[in-house]
Amino acid sequence: MSTSPTTNKLGLSLQDYTGGKSTLCVGCGHEGITLQIIHAAFELGLEPHQVAKLSGIGCSSKTPAYFLRSAWGFNSIHGRAAAVCTGVALANRSMKNLLVSGDGDSMSIGLNHFTHLIRRNVPVVYIIEDNGVYALTKGQFSATADQGSALRWGQVNELPPVDPCTLAMELGCGFVARSFSGNPKQLKTLIKAAFAHPGTAVLDVISPCVTWNNHETSTRSYQSAKQREIPLQELGFIPPFHTEPVEIPAGESREVTFPDGSRITFRTLHEDYDPSNRIEAWRIVHESREKGELLTGLLYCHPDKPTLHDFVKTTQTPLTALPQSTLKPGPEVLLRIMEELA
């Protein structure tokens, strides 16, 4: 096992991928996700200025301030970062979009946009920091709260949850994963793979809220998540630029290759789970959830789908880079149009 280098292929250090000081609660699950975003971006050697950090409103949506300080970020409005992201993607297709959202942001107020982002296969790593509550407004249930989970003061959630992962699979999302902020190794690998995916990559990350939803009767606490988590695979990620031998999980291993040449390798821990079989995968995730289990890992992966840019026929050169000579037709064009209307 090789020791981690202190600089990446760009010569940048881990420190170069950090951000401002966090104002989240001590022990917040989101901090673990922020840390793995930093590590994944460092290890992938992402050019920070080529990453667009997008978010809505909520605790999770504050986190883009806490990583990749040299990347542009847009902390927009509640539930609608998906729409902002679609605009960014079309304006400048060379950007790598990283959208950080929460369960309230994406599964309630922003559910509409979430579904249509997936339908259009907008290129983005879409992380849902999922704690089951509205934390900034002091702990109301969100739409992902499990049936039967209780708030600190006893109120029990009676409504069935919206599962971002089965929903994304139903909508044909080409990369669907679930992880847990208490499982850093898996999370980092999934984030790296998500960046290799050319379309929408959805990562639902269970991320306990230590202030409002980490008590014994909550199904979204650290303890509950740890007890219920069943990792589907042992995962490895091989970036396209890698020439040295990499750590691949022992045993019989499969892999999915992304269009950029990078690969995610996995050794299945769950019998019969095939992340390339959408319907079967959906059934297993759904049934497992009904049983109270928390399946984590790569739930579904199918990287070769047309993306937004195929649908819109976006120019190869980013639209923001087109010169005036291309954008503004000449006087002869106006003259011709005027003649047609005369």
Add this chain to the structure above:
Amino acid sequence: MTRVNNFSIEVATVNGSGSQTANNVLMRAIFQMGVPVSGKNFFPSNISGMPTWFQIRLSHRGYAARKPETDLMVCMNPESAAEDIARLPPGALCIYDESLKLGNCRQDITAFGVPFQELATACCPEMKFQRLVKNMVYVGVLVRLLGIEMSEATLALARLLKGKAEALNHAAMDAGYQWALANLPDQEELRVQREPRSGARLLIDGNTACALGALFAGVTVVGWYPITPSTGLIEGLAEYAASHRLDPETAGPTVAILQMEDELASAGMVVGAGWAGARSMTATSGPGLSLMTEFIGLAYYAEVPGVFVDVQRVGPSTGLPTRSSQSDIKLCAKAGHGDTLHINLYPATMEECFRFTYDAFDLAERFQTPVFLVSDLDLAMQSWITNPFEYPEGNLDRGKVLDEEALKKIQAWGRYRDVDGDGIPYRTLPGTPGGKGAYLTRGSGHNAQAVYTENPAEYTEVLLRIQRKILSAASVLPQPIHLECGGKRGVLAYGSSDPAVMEALDILREHHGTRLDYLRVRALPFSETIGGFLRSMEVVYVVEQNRDGQMAALLKEFFPKEAPRLRSVLHFDSTPITAQTIVDQILSQEM
């Protein structure tokens, strides 16, 4: 007495019956004879089966406002025929579908029954097309009855239809003409005569004019959601872009047009794209604009450019979706919660629809803010005669954007720092290499460095600077147009009320001896010229097509001392304002 080139024709049909082509041929034929015409389509919010009216006004003096009286009615709709005939003035002409048996219903008009079905059957054996070509029969009848040149009607038809459709419709038009020649007496009441044309003219609707403005302004990203009456703008843009904005490399268009899931998303897409450096826009109407409001507030506060075209219809709520009004004036001025004020452009002509849309992109990037092009259904969907548009010379104004080279030379950069003292900060675009210039844009409180703050002084500093920035735009926005007559009483109007005001001023002068100045407002924030005009007058009639006097309210806010001079002339019954409405309301207030 013969009226030449100065009357109005109205065609009453059922919507979905295909009368649009026939009406356009009729109007174009008259237009091609050099006669000033304007066409107004009064259509229901429905696919087919409800009454619809098309009004063509011929005016040798060039008046293009709605004319309330119809001089020649074509009755094709059994549902509305009784009412259509009842509202004709004495002496009017009427042609009607013979089967309606309307011949004796009014003694003071001249009515001719035409066997439309019989004529259509004779010239078009295929039953499924008869309903459509029936409309072309009335065109033929009117060509004969009014003295329209058949060659021009034939030319107009050839522009709109090709092949078999053209042949069928031409046969129907000819059948109508021949029938009228054989069966109708000559009439000398209403005549169309060729007029010498001064310069080139063209017929266009405001949505198309705005689409062309965006096309030439280099729009690159469009997020939209279908809503009447704005839909035609985006569809027109897509059509023109497919032939005139092609990427030499990929042969794909250099504008990404995406139909979103709703107007919230359309606005979000505009803001995201504008932030990333695109020239982005959307077009919508009142209900859509309501949904976009939160994003517009964000764009205002985070200083993100974007062009928002509001094609106003009649509200509140769903209101009358296919009728026109000027009732989003306050919404466009102040969209967003908290303190806001937006740059608004109020086009009144086709040339302004084109030019102001073009300018809106420059203004949005120059002032880093949403810019509103405030159109309405009357401008956007009706046909207007215009001079050809002048080519907008010069470079696109991309505003204060720092690239890698510029950033290298700068020691300390802050996204919201007022370096030049004009309230306009420098921005950087995502993806700029060099390791400098990145920042986090946010709708939450931020200081000059774009860092989150709840500090009262820092918050206030940014908010006041944005106000200063927006107000400073007044000097570069289209200035008001002042028609002076040296008196102390004047009219102030904007947008699609202009044709009716121009006509009303003539009526007041010629028939009532009342001379009024006229100031046409073309932009918000208001320039000092407007304040000067108000101060120079004793009374100013503010003409607008809404119930609440929304523009008057804005004027009172900007120029509170002048408030007592303002008197509202309001029209809001869902029809476009007429000159007579303005004349009557002014005269009643002059008493």
